[in-house]
Amino acid sequence: xxxxxRAAVLKRSAFFHGLNAAIVDKIAAAALERxxxxxxxxxxxxxxxxxxxxxxxxRLRLDQTTPDGKNIVLRFMGPGDLVGSVAVxxxxxxxxxxxxxxxxxxxxxxxxxxNELMSEYPVLAAKAMAMMGGRIGELQERLQQxxxxxVERRIAAAILRIVAQSGRKTDVGVEIPFPxxxxxxxxxxxxxxxxxSRTLSAWIDEGVLEGKRSxxxxxxxxxxxxxxAEQA
Amino acid sequence: xxxxxRAAVLKRSAFFHGLNAAIVDKIAAAALERxxxxxxxxxxxxxxxxxxxxxxxxRLRLDQTTPDGKNIVLRFMGPGDLVGSVAVxxxxxxxxxxxxxxxxxxxxxxxxxxNELMSEYPVLAAKAMAMMGGRIGELQERLQQxxxxxVERRIAAAILRIVAQSGRKTDVGVEIPFPxxxxxxxxxxxxxxxxxSRTLSAWIDEGVLEGKRSxxxxxxxxxxxxxxAEQA
DNA sequence: CGTGTACTTGAGGGAGTTCAAAAATTGTGG
DNA sequence: CCACAATTTTTGAACTCCCTCAAGTACACG
Numbered sequence: 296x297x298x299x300x301r302a303a304v305l306k307r308s309a310f311f312h313g314l315n316a317a318i319v320d321k322i323a324a325a326a327l328e329r330x331x332x333x334x335x336x337x338x339x340x341x342x343x344x345x346x347x348x349x350x351x352x353x354r355l356r357l358d359q360t361t362p363d364g365k366n367i368v369l370r371f372m373g374p375g376d377l378v379g380s381v382a383v384x385x386x387x388x389x390x391x392x393x394x395x396x397x398x399x400x401x402x403x404x405x406x407x408x409x410n411e412l413m414s415e416y417p418v419l420a421a422k423a424m425a426m427m428g429g430r431i432g433e434l435q436e437r438l439q440q441x442x443x444x445x446v447e448r449r450i451a452a453a454i455l456r457i458v459a460q461s462g463r464k465t466d467v468g469v470e471i472p473f474p475x476x477x478x479x480x481x482x483x484x485x486x487x488x489x490x491x492s493r494t495l496s497a498w499i500d501e502g503v504l505e506g507k508r509s510x511x512x513x514x515x516x517x518x519x520x521x522x523x524a525e526q527a
Numbered sequence: 528x529x530x531x532x533r534a535a536v537l538k539r540s541a542f543f544h545g546l547n548a549a550i551v552d553k554i555a556a557a558a559l560e561r562x563x564x565x566x567x568x569x570x571x572x573x574x575x576x577x578x579x580x581x582x583x584x585x586r587l588r589l590d591q592t593t594p595d596g597k598n599i600v601l602r603f604m605g606p607g608d609l610v611g612s613v614a615v616x617x618x619x620x621x622x623x624x625x626x627x628x629x630x631x632x633x634x635x636x637x638x639x640x641x642n643e644l645m646s647e648y649p650v651l652a653a654k655a656m657a658m659m660g661g662r663i664g665e666l667q668e669r670l671q672q673x674x675x676x677x678v679e680r681r682i683a684a685a686i687l688r689i690v691a692q693s694g695r696k697t698d699v700g701v702e703i704p705f706p707x708x709x710x711x712x713x714x715x716x717x718x719x720x721x722x723x724s725r726t727l728s729a730w731i732d733e734g735v736l737e738g739k740r741s742x743x744x745x746x747x748x749x750x751x752x753x754x755x756a757e758q759a
Numbered sequence: 760c761g762t763g764t765a766c767t768t769g770a771g772g773g774a775g776t777t778c779a780a781a782a783a784t785t786g787t788g789g
Numbered sequence: 790c791c792a793c794a795a796t797t798t799t800t801g802a803a804c805t806c807c808c809t810c811a812a813g814t815a816c817a818c819g
Contacts, residue, residue: 367670384657385660385664391667417646431613432622441674442599442673476797477798482674496800508783508796678806722807722808740816
């Protein structure tokens with residue numbers, strides 16, 4: 296990818312959106328790139344945090360492994376999302392592992408380089424705070440859901456969250472444009488793949504969803520899912 | 528409280544720690560104060576976010592109410608903690624309600640005033656990011672715990688977290704220096720007060736804890752609690 | 760003291776996990 | 790292109806942790 300193409304991607308990201316075009320060009324020129332194949336990891340949980348990344352295209356799944364070997368999915372990251380920055384700002388090792396779920400291209404900057412950029416363009420600090428604030432809001436929402444809601448509602452909410460972040464409208468409904476396994480959904484909602492499987496089967500029977508293994512999930516009746524997610 | 532006393536408090540807070548003394552004095556002079564009696568709220572969830580606050584002394588419980596009337600405790604805030612800032616930075620209504628659990632004094636600054644301070648002293652932006660990063664880390668930890676661990680471990684972890692943030696060593700153990708009900712613990716760990724009550728009763732029998740209603744909880748055997756929290 | 764609030768304790772039930780196995784789908788190598 | 794292996798998904802059955810429901814108890818505060 297050349298600098299111009301990179302700049303075009305960055306201009307669309309929330310982080311750099313609205314910056315003067317010349318500045319974005321300069322930032323784009325300072326970036327290095329990396330291309331990940333499916334199941335490749337960008338870095339490992341526990342590695343020293345050295346770089347900021349932005350997803351150009353593709354999709355990453357952010358996993359956290361517990362000391363006793365269990366796994367949770369913190370979130371999926373798509374084009375424009377910042378990866379690794381929170382750890383770099385805190386000067387702590389990366390707390391999770393980003394894995395490509397499809398071919399994915401990312402841009403990267405060293406911590407020092409990004410610090411220079413941020414002191415040169417203070418608006419970037421505000422953008423970073425907005426990003427972190429959004430992350431906090433999302434985590435609080437999930438904590439509330441998992442604390443108070445039944446499994447079915449949590450699964451519905453998880454699917455709707457992904458749809459809101461990455462959904463693509465088709466003629467029959469909304470498609471989740473990357474592979475999403477029952478295991479992934481289980482690790483996003485704090486349940487087991489068995490329960491997810493049973494729940495999705497019921498929804499497929501009901502005509503709310505469609506999509507089998509390795510074909511992308513399609514939500515046929517988003518309204519019905521919202522109803523399930525919000526039922527008192 | 529006079530400006531000098533306020534400045535002394537601010538210098539001890541993580542947010543202003545390390546700043547030039549003259550600057551902190553100026554910031555302290557710009558603050559207004561508010562004194563809350565037990566059960567008074569600083570603001571209400573849903574109110575427009577207009578001010579940043581810092582706890583001078585006392586203790587706040589940060590509650591979030593769900594649309595269907597359930598309640599969760601996001602965290603307790605003590606001296607030096609920033610309250611409300613995340614919402615102000617995001618320009619969204621306060622997402623939760625801080626309630627005093629004991630007599631509490633806070634300082635406050637308007638959003639505009641804080642923006643001036645932050646552009647005048649850019650290091651404050653870095654401090655704010657560190658604070659938000661810490662909040663993200665704490666939320667991710669809790670999400671992981673509630674997703675993968677049994678209730679007993681979560682309750683132990685919640686108590687240990689409070690002990691780490693606010694514990695006071697005494698001759699017999701570590702005291703939690705503010706009233707903490709079973710209901711509070713239940714709303715922190717995503718369980719019911721019944722289960723918390725049973726669990727604490729068992730621990731009191733075992734000699735791990737002590738403290739009845741409205742007297743402060745004392746952890747007699749922190750090591751034992753850590754063992755429970757970390758058991759595979 | 761009396762009333763309200765917090766806490767304790769018991770019994771029963773149910774949502775969801777765990778264990779187990781089969782079925783479906785994808786990938787692979789001849 | 791087909792057979793076989795690997796992986797994901799489905800489904801069944803039993804169990805269990807924890808919630809729900811229901812009283813009763815103890816403590817604090819007016």
